Amino acid sequence: MVIVSASTLQVSIEICATLAFALSGLIAGARKKLDPFGVFVVTGVAAFGGGTLRDVLLDRRPFFWVEQAHWLWLMLIMCLLAMLFMRSRHILLTERAILIPDALGLGLYTALGTQIALGLNMPVIVCALMGVMTAVFGGVLRDIFCNEIPKAFNDHQPYAVIAFSGSLVVVALNALNLPPWLCVSISASLISIFRIAAIYLNWRLPSWNIEA
Amino acid sequence: MVIVSASTLQVSIEICATLAFALSGLIAGARKKLDPFGVFVVTGVAAFGGGTLRDVLLDRRPFFWVEQAHWLWLMLIMCLLAMLFMRSRHILLTERAILIPDALGLGLYTALGTQIALGLNMPVIVCALMGVMTAVFGGVLRDIFCNEIPKAFNDHQPYAVIAFSGSLVVVALNALNLPPWLCVSISASLISIFRIAAIYLNWRLPSWNIEA
């Protein structure tokens, strides 16, 4: 994923964000009382599903989790420890604790995914979709594997919508010929800030004006 | 997708059919009260999911929606307008209005998908499956994303079955050395006619003779 010279800050954010995505999968698995294999799959899909789907569509190899396979071991151990030591009260604590790293991940992964697609000369909207997919589709696949409608599709929180707007910022900054690392940094920060604002100010997306 | 010299007629059918597929996704999203991102994903998947899955399996790039990215913008605008202006009574009207374009799409996409696979020297049944997948799997993925059993799997309407039979016609006509555009035209017409007949004559597929 290193397309901008990976600063220590970026690497730290990546680690926190991937763990936050993974923990969202772990919690979903715990809520559904999945067995160890199910928990591991849902955790792994939540962490890496978005980037993997993007790479399959863009025909890029190797995947992040093939190049950095120690992440998979880490996830395996995390799942085993969670099944041994996690209790009901930890779930709510964890959910609150991952809100900020998740917002950082939304920013960073969207910006990186968009930049990758731009590097492959994809059209603007495809770049934006690849950015959003990188950050959001792990959660979508996690929910499909748990037999739920994806939260990102119906919780009416501005999550993917903020990512989409931010990915257009990546494209715009690239059009100004700024260096890639700067485009990614600015857009990632903007997305994360707006996402955090959306959480604390409780922004809501408009709903359908119909009876289903 | 242009493997036969694309006549104006074919292009017109393609546009109507893609819109019909997209509208089926939009309606499914509205019924499930998805938020704007969910509606856009389900609409896009209904329109392009089948062809994309076919291309991933056949390892073909670029995807239709990468080459013709203006379709994605169109879909985005369509979703936004629908969320603003669609009311409950429009849903039933739309469902009735898209029956015929959907049948035309079933014919055209099945025939084109089969012809593409034939061009890659796939075995007969793989060609037929690729044809059916092109036309039907957008709807299947749409329903999976909405957390429903795919309608194509259990509504007992002859939809995929007609497409499958028609794709075998594509193969047969190619075996007679007819030019591709003629194979596609004849088969697409046959599929559409039978599908429309199935709707108006209310044909049903046989059911299981078991208690589940």
Next chain:
Amino acid sequence: MVIVSASTLQVSIEICATLAFALSGLIAGARKKLDPFGVFVVTGVAAFGGGTLRDVLLDRRPFFWVEQAHWLWLMLIMCLLAMLFMRSRHILLTERAILIPDALGLGLYTALGTQIALGLNMPVIVCALMGVMTAVFGGVLRDIFCNEIPKAFNDHQPYAVIAFSGSLVVVALNALNLPPWLCVSISASLISIFRIAAIYLNWRLPSWNIEA
């Protein structure tokens, strides 16, 4: 799939195992009262979904069901015959009859899938995951298509867990420089034996210690 010189024994096991996987899909489709197209898709996905997903991720072509397309015809005929002649009492009989071939398939497909990934120089845990995916993800996709939580995720039977352990045995044996056919044979046998033991001794995986 022939990476070890395919003995008659291996070919016989492959045929029995693929049929067992396919029958599990057919039964799932019957239980959900799917129509003929749905039954065929779910049957095909149960039989070939795992290997196909592995090959998409590893970017390998052609797929098994493209090279051996007669399997698809066989499955089509099997589905049609089942819809004509299957009765409720056959379902339980079939479920019992496929337990052993399914366990043989779990062993063989896991070992073969792991060996394939090893041949592509994948990291250890990726090889193990590819092995498990080959054997288990057909069933996972079958259940997702039927709108259920995958049985492999929440039935607390040691199925994927045994496959995972066995795939690490494949890796270990390769590290000892044993010939591939021997690595696959030993590990496949071990997995199948443990799986059969798990069935008859009613082994269970540990559960979450939480209230969801």
